[in-house]
Amino acid sequence: MAVMTMVQAINATLHEEMARDDRVVVFGQDVAKNGGVFRATEGLLDRFGAERVVDTPLSEAAIIGSAIGLAVAGMVPVAEIQFLGFTYQAFHQIAGQLARLRYRSDGRFTTPIVVRAPFGGGVRTPELHSDSIEAQFANCPGLKIAMPSSAADAKGLLAAAIRDPDPVLFLEPLRGYRAIRDDVPEGDLVVPLGQARTVRSGDDLVIIAWSYMVEVARRASVELEKEGIAARVLDLRTIVPLDVDAIREAVEACGRVVVVQEAPETAGFASEIVATIVDEAFYSLEAPVARVSAWDVPYPVGLLEDHYVPNVDRVVAAARRVLD
Amino acid sequence: MAVMTMVQAINATLHEEMARDDRVVVFGQDVAKNGGVFRATEGLLDRFGAERVVDTPLSEAAIIGSAIGLAVAGMVPVAEIQFLGFTYQAFHQIAGQLARLRYRSDGRFTTPIVVRAPFGGGVRTPELHSDSIEAQFANCPGLKIAMPSSAADAKGLLAAAIRDPDPVLFLEPLRGYRAIRDDVPEGDLVVPLGQARTVRSGDDLVIIAWSYMVEVARRASVELEKEGIAARVLDLRTIVPLDVDAIREAVEACGRVVVVQEAPETAGFASEIVATIVDEAFYSLEAPVARVSAWDVPYPVGLLEDHYVPNVDRVVAAARRVLD
Amino acid sequence: MNVTVTDQLAQRSGLGPAELQDLLRRMIAARLFSSRCFSLQRQGRMGTMAPIDGAEALIVGAAAALDPATDWVLPQYREMHGLLRFGEEVLTTTVKYLRGDPAGGHFPAPIRIWPPQIALAAQIPQAVGLAWGMKLRREEGVVLVFFGDGATSEGDFYEGCNFAGVLDAPVIFLCNNNAWAISTPVRLQTRARSFAAKAEAFGFPGESVDGRDVLAVRDAVARARARAIAGGGPTLIEARSYRLGPHTTADDPGRYVPAAEIERERQRDPIDLFRRELEEAGLWNASFEEETRRDADARFDRALQAAEAATVRPDAFFDHVYDRPTARMERQRRELLEALSRDEIAAGGAGEPGGDRSGRPDRNRPE
Amino acid sequence: MNVTVTDQLAQRSGLGPAELQDLLRRMIAARLFSSRCFSLQRQGRMGTMAPIDGAEALIVGAAAALDPATDWVLPQYREMHGLLRFGEEVLTTTVKYLRGDPAGGHFPAPIRIWPPQIALAAQIPQAVGLAWGMKLRREEGVVLVFFGDGATSEGDFYEGCNFAGVLDAPVIFLCNNNAWAISTPVRLQTRARSFAAKAEAFGFPGESVDGRDVLAVRDAVARARARAIAGGGPTLIEARSYRLGPHTTADDPGRYVPAAEIERERQRDPIDLFRRELEEAGLWNASFEEETRRDADARFDRALQAAEAATVRPDAFFDHVYDRPTARMERQRRELLEALSRDEIAAGGAGEPGGDRSGRPDRNRPE
Numbered sequence A, B: 001m002a003v004m005t006m007v008q009a010i011n012a013t014l015h016e017e018m019a020r021d022d023r024v025v026v027f028g029q030d031v032a033k034n035g036g037v038f039r040a041t042e043g044l045l046d047r048f049g050a051e052r053v054v055d056t057p058l059s060e061a062a063i064i065g066s067a068i069g070l071a072v073a074g075m076v077p078v079a080e081i082q083f084l085g086f087t088y089q090a091f092h093q094i095a096g097q098l099a100r101l102r103y104r105s106d107g108r109f110t111t112p113i114v115v116r117a118p119f120g121g122g123v124r125t126p127e128l129h130s131d132s133i134e135a136q137f138a139n140c141p142g143l144k145i146a147m148p149s150s151a152a153d154a155k156g157l158l159a160a161a162i163r164d165p166d167p168v169l170f171l172e173p174l175r176g177y178r179a180i181r182d183d184v185p186e187g188d189l190v191v192p193l194g195q196a197r198t199v200r201s202g203d204d205l206v207i208i209a210w211s212y213m214v215e216v217a218r219r220a221s222v223e224l225e226k227e228g229i230a231a232r233v234l235d236l237r238t239i240v241p242l243d244v245d246a247i248r249e250a251v252e253a254c255g256r257v258v259v260v261q262e263a264p265e266t267a268g269f270a271s272e273i274v275a276t277i278v279d280e281a282f283y284s285l286e287a288p289v290a291r292v293s294a295w296d297v298p299y300p301v302g303l304l305e306d307h308y309v310p311n312v313d314r315v316v317a318a319a320r321r322v323l324d
Numbered sequence C, D: 001m002n003v004t005v006t007d008q009l010a011q012r013s014g015l016g017p018a019e020l021q022d023l024l025r026r027m028i029a030a031r032l033f034s035s036r037c038f039s040l041q042r043q044g045r046m047g048t049m050a051p052i053d054g055a056e057a058l059i060v061g062a063a064a065a066l067d068p069a070t071d072w073v074l075p076q077y078r079e080m081h082g083l084l085r086f087g088e089e090v091l092t093t094t095v096k097y098l099r100g101d102p103a104g105g106h107f108p109a110p111i112r113i114w115p116p117q118i119a120l121a122a123q124i125p126q127a128v129g130l131a132w133g134m135k136l137r138r139e140e141g142v143v144l145v146f147f148g149d150g151a152t153s154e155g156d157f158y159e160g161c162n163f164a165g166v167l168d169a170p171v172i173f174l175c176n177n178n179a180w181a182i183s184t185p186v187r188l189q190t191r192a193r194s195f196a197a198k199a200e201a202f203g204f205p206g207e208s209v210d211g212r213d214v215l216a217v218r219d220a221v222a223r224a225r226a227r228a229i230a231g232g233g234p235t236l237i238e239a240r241s242y243r244l245g246p247h248t249t250a251d252d253p254g255r256y257v258p259a260a261e262i263e264r265e266r267q268r269d270p271i272d273l274f275r276r277e278l279e280e281a282g283l284w285n286a287s288f289e290e291e292t293r294r295d296a297d298a299r300f301d302r303a304l305q306a307a308e309a310a311t312v313r314p315d316a317f318f319d320h321v322y323d324r325p326t327a328r329m330e331r332q333r334r335e336l337l338e339a340l341s342r343d344e345i346a347a348g349g350a351g352e353p354g355g356d357r358s359g360r361p362d363r364n365r366p367e
């Protein structure tokens, strides 16, 4: 066990996976010499050499497209897109190609590819660096989507993603890179994709979240506890595959639900969670499920972002509402 | 009044709007000389000339990007993307740019642009021609999304879209181009964006749909009528803006709801409808809302598409389920 | 056999009579296979297809320069009927593909061909990655990727080629400039001097070659291949051809192709040109022709039979989305199978699923 | 004044002394404005910013060749401090932008500058459309779009340029080749002979010019502009420069830039080069320098004061998503305002919204 920040856990896992499997190659913009703009790939170039750790041209579509080819050649690509918002530049290669090669080739070609990308608010970035667009990918069958909320999960999920036979988007919360610190088990750690985690127990209500919003949910649960409210916090960890069983159980146990997401409300993944709950546990609901989302506006500039990203206050207010 | 197919109504409206406003320019792949691969732009080149009706290179991103510039220059661009699946090639220009120029420029530059694109199943197209990806755009604030289900609405919504000061994705159901035929009022017809339409009345349940699925819902309601079930059919017409009032009223009146979409289930726009209903009319629900969707797999090849796209049978089955 | 002409041909191509005849056979067969599919589409037995007419020389010529044991091909969508050098099963798979059978995307190993690509140019960066991977794995071999003149306007073409240049990847970019992208002529596609000239943007060689001349294409690809294998990096080859048929079964070129142009181009049909050469050299005659056609017809019949005999489970699309379907997909599969059994009961036996399909596949003319 | 040298300069540039001095003043001011912002970022009063150092000559030179009344500029993100020729308010708006004020994207009319672009190359097809529109509307004028060497690897660069070629759009593509894209050197960005050579892919002229030489850039842009206005279509200009500072406030070039390289490049600082020229010509001296700096400092102070005085409503982001907010957005606005009033009550007055912000903006080093 060692206490690590999330970015340290990611870096350590990349080191371990590259050492474990020499088919793993890491590439993207500024990942080699510079070690990544957040240092997530620090030290990889020195240790594994310029063939396996590669600075690419500034071409997101070609990064993803070439990852597909590399995978068919027998490599295990771990591509970095510098910010999730720039996956838009590669959307056609991700949604139209990466997600579908196994399908299009009727099972012949597989793409065990990880696409790492940071996203999320709270650190006053320029445009398109903070956007939470996970729902847009969740509507693209063929992708898996991991969104860790702790350093330990970052390790376990990243290892699982790299070893997974399918393409996995591995989305890293910018705000968590250094702000999230926790105990990370040493040695091999694999957190299976598709298993939610109960971060905090309680059965007055359940707050469902993923990525950095788990931290916000957890803090809200601490606030609520002061009022004598026992809020369970469920971290989805991966939104595809979705741990429907865990959601159902939590809703059945608690009857009241708040879903927190960093994305805009309309067509965000929280809507899918609500719809899933309606499918799976409607009769357990004692109140309407509350969504706490960002507003239906593009991610704003620095001076306004505190008013945009869901915060503890809004989650607490939503919790009170569903308990009314 | 004249009976028209949907593609005729679209063509006629483009003629009318180009005649009404000489700032309107139509461009895209094969729209001029060839009149569009579905003839939606037939006759425009001859009538309005090569400056206003333009065959472009095969560059979706540049089509959208240049539309943005054209709009700032004072034109009213109506761009065609040959199939909605190829908006993926321009996703960065749509989600990252088109949707945001007004916002990024703090209101200085507006983009009164229409992007027309056909989509949807049932006509055995090659890959990526049929995908229903509207939810992915609905999660991008700044876009409006119109999805007509009748020839008359195609006219009224297209006119509204062209005259709207904001960017509108105007999505045309492939299967409806010729299969949908109805009375289209002559002269100026504007259907305001954001107003749902009750296609069929009834209050045993409401079936909510958009685009071609409205036709499937309507046929299902005819089947249900045979069993003495009065199904209301609500056509959303535009998914952004969403007519929340109409949804609330319908749910309050009926208590039971089926939502039908042609997109895959996970994170499809039907999830948003369910979540909206939970927000707005939870206590009116007498049963869980049922979603009828395509499966969570990419749009399939020709021999399998009938097993993929939601059909009358599945809608009827879902209706029976919510009535149980 | 006309010795002088044969010698000239041999000198020009480095090929003996049997090899030259083989090239022509493949070209004739390719067109025949494609035409058979065109007819089947018209009969409603196949989906939209893009006829090969006019591209046979460049496809067969390129394939002839490759080693099917080591080299990969990434097609666009117009080439498959000309790629049987990679294995006879290319035909069956292609027929399956055009029928709308999911197995049509699966050229069985060891055939080194990727599924056809509909999203223009998307295969290009993928080809680059494959070549990069082969280089990393020290595998001898190259990747050849086909695409059209229209596809060169996509960002993927440019990003992929530029990437390949930086990586020195062993990849051959083969642009079939057939003068049209559906109704869009090359002059509306780009102002570049030629498609070969676009290689200047990437810093590797670009060559424009007569795509109606099977030997010229074979030669250009062979040279590019040798260079790539020697570590010399990518080459962009523009093969100048002409699309002699409609864009696809759904297209009506009468709306946009000048009649005189197509008439003139028919005079330079690549098959006719090469046939005349071989005839002059005494390497071809009517009986060769007839035998080639009979043989090709028989092969097509076999492929069609095999393809049409293949059964397609209605829930097949759940199989290869992921390594294993998710729990939600398994629930969906059950829902589908229940719906199907409802239909069967309703239909009093094995029936079509409920739905509102009607008419021929192309009735809405998707391209 | 050294008449010979001044004459040479005048001949080379067609400019008189006052105009030459004006160029240098603008360059010095640009760097000073940028440096002031850099310091403010370090104090936590601004967000991430990209210093201009090394690009002054090409920005000021390009702007000098344009007519602010008719021509548009689409920046990347490194140019704004050098564009005050378009209006003094460029500075205030830029300061607002870097502070994270939504008004920072709004250069007030009639200033023909678009908001800075963060998504690399995305502004390029937009510039093409704008130029196309001006042509359609028979407006005299051109569009100049800035982008970096790194941005040329994006599909948008290529698609936009290719499109412009076909349309003969009056647009000038100005590539600031400053040798680096964050840590990626040009040799890993492309194998093309030069960035100017990429114009071969589009069929219009490409020219590589010394981007450290304000007069050379001005001249190249002026020629491209004249050609464009005469209907001659686009030009791609590569301005060879060097990024003298870090990529942004969040970058540490010590990790990747060789010390000798930056040392060498400092010897060719474009401001120093031009200052020396003017000094030799007797057109510049220490008091000019001092006055320029003092003036620039005062202007910056004014801009900063104006920017910091501007109030930003917490719900401002609802204003310009659509022409009118949707009903759902109005509901959200109410939710926000309620949450804020809860905070105020909790804080016993006007307070920061609840949340968990901490530390300086750059602590996570976004680029």
Ligand SMILES: Cc1ncc(C[n+]2csc(CCOP(=O)(O)OP(=O)(O)O)c2C)c(N)n1
Residues within 6 Å of the ligand: B029, B058, B082, B086, B089, C050, C078, C118, C119, C120, C121, C147, C148, C149, C150, C151, C152, C154, C176, C178, C180, C181, C182, C243, C247, C367
């Ligand atoms: C990304 C994308 N955009 C648009 C289309 C629609 N489309 C299919 S084929 C075609 C023309 C292709 O022309 P070209 O690349 O020259 O190939 P050819 O058909 O002439 O062989 C178009 C526009 C597509 N398939 N993919």
Ligand SMILES: Cc1ncc(C[n+]2csc(CCOP(=O)(O)OP(=O)(O)O)c2C)c(N)n1
Residues within 6 Å of the ligand: A029, A058, A082, A086, A089, D050, D078, D118, D119, D120, D147, D148, D149, D150, D151, D152, D154, D176, D178, D180, D181, D182, D243, D247, D367
């Ligand atoms: C589409 C996109 N991909 C990645 C980034 C992240 N990024 C910001 S600046 C930069 C380097 C840009 O280099 P260049 O174009 O040469 O401009 P310079 O900063 O050198 O002026 C990168 C990779 C981005 N902003 N946009």
Ligand SMILES: [Mg+2]
Residues within 6 Å of the ligand: C148, C149, C150, C176, C177, C178, C179, C180, C181, C182
């Ligand atoms: Mg073509």
Ligand SMILES: [Mg+2]
Residues within 6 Å of the ligand: D148, D149, D150, D176, D177, D178, D179, D180, D181, D182
């Ligand atoms: Mg640069």
